[in-house]
Ligand SMILES: [Zn+2]
């Protein structure tokens with residue numbers, strides 16, 4: 001009998017008879033591991049546990065809590081759900097069921113809409129099927145055989161998928177009980193491995209994501225290897241629902257959408273406008289200190305400008321259609337860059353003028369398909385924390401590092417603890433087609449970006465082959481206080497555009513040179529960033545951002561006049577204060593202010609009136625006792641000036 005050597009991730013080796021499976025290896029290592037393991041990685045390829053090993057291999061084994069194992073568990077649960085749906089509704093047409101972050105879905109073609117009750121029924125059926133402990137087996141067929149099989153089963157979507165695959169390819173099917181699905185795998189070895197799952201919601205989805213195709217029904221679900229992980233995740237989903245920016249945006253009167261204005265065009269209500277203004281003040285202050293100059297540009301431009309910038313060639317589908325003005329094509333602007341390039345070009349530059357940094361909260365309009373619109377996160381009009389930095393290649397690293405540091409400063413102000421930057425690099429093999437054809441410039445710039453990120457102490461991963469055509473880019477992902485992920489902004493280096501716009505500066509020898517350009521927008525757009533902040537803070541904004549900072553609460557109507565006096569004094573110091581003039585009981589007024597998430601309550605009655613003081617009550621902190629108005633004003637002024645985080649956040 002042949003012997004094979006299995007090398008494990010820790011470098012240790014074990015010898016087995018040829019034909020052994022990864023599951024056997026797990027058993028050999030320990031009973032416990034064999035119980036938990038759900039998939040294997042054989043020579044770098046994720047595989048089933050039942051594959052026969054017939055040569056020396058490197059082998060890693062994964063349980064359902066590892067990212068690899070969790071993905072297999074999620075996808076296996078999608079199969080289990082399809083099995084349950086088919087057994088309950090035999091006429092259903094099954095389509096595809098991929099995994100998503102911490103979840104899975106499966107799309108079904110079924111005439112009648114799946115209700116809450118149906119979901120419960122399906123989930124119960126899944127439990128039953130999982131307990132039946134079906135082995136999950138893989139079978140390989142030719143494309144023709146697979147097509148015939150699904151034809152016989154009457155599963156036309158599966159036939160369509162198989163028929164779109166190269167007929168020379170081998171096709172794999174996975175079966176459990178009487179259910180068979182087309183799948184690359186791998187899968188858990190037995191349905192009994194699937195224990196802690198939950199179906200979450202349904203939605204409509206077009207077949208292959210194309211509006212011209214039939215609308216299918218999508219069911220979302222999730223699964224975890226441990227009960228406590230499922231519980232934690234479901235709690236997080238609950239919390240996320242409570243913090244949904246669309247829900248809080250309405251409750252706190254921050255923004256609205258109106259059918260007659262148009263979808264994807266947010267209207268900022270007074271409370272939301274406070275957030276917008278506070279962010280702009282912050283950006284202006286930070287950018288002024290960092291040596292930026294502010295510029296302003298119109299919302300409309302001739303098509304010629306976007307021809308030059310390449311937007312019309314590459315970006316037209318995301319732009320609003322042209323309008324005819326005096327026989328010229330005009331567009332509303334999808335980006336601010338070309339305008340800033342024109343501003344750079346308006347006055348001749350020498351090396352002494354560089355770096356030049358132009359900043360603008362620029363308004364842009366982008367055509368997003370109506371099905372893609374989502375609250376403030378995907379909109380059609382947006383104001384961007386935009387800036388363009390023009391510099392020499394010697395200045396590049398320092399400028400880039402300064403931008404990185406600015407990100408970190410902002411993260412600190414907003415209490416963003418978890419973030420990651422994805423540095424997208426070029427692919428040397430695609431120079432000239434996918435990427436500007438200048439190998440040296442790419443390597444130098446990428447190295448400078450890398451060094452800047454390292455020196456700045458930023459957390460990043462490198463992704464080869466995903467750079468923009470004209471330079472490396474950085475995508476910034478942040479996680480909210482409850483761990484929800486958002487992609488905030490993109491930071492890009494641009495080799496191509498300055499040349500295309502004929503931007504130059506005169507160097508020390510009097511020669512014309514082309515500057516590099518950095519596009520950056522750390523605070524993203526108002527829409528996206530405020531959407532993020534609403535969910536991050538759960539609507540409990542720190543004092544400097546809060547739409548209403550103080551509520552003055554008179555104990556009874558008798559003290560209304562004094563309350564108004566206090567309110568006026570605060571307003572004249574620049575605070576956003578209101579007086580509760582209703583004749584409710586004081587307890588009710590306090591509850592009202594708490595519900596409106598107001599940071600500071602000042603309660604006034606006889607004692608306060610006599611002593612010319614106020615009783616301070618802070619959200620999350622409770623009573624702070626009686627203080628003079630001067631003390632309150634000077635303390636709160638400091639708090640706002642320093643943009644301090646909320647004293648304690650509800651979590
Ligand atoms: Zn599958």
Ligand SMILES: [Zn+2]
Pocket residue numbers: 335336337388519520
């Ligand atoms: Zn730009």
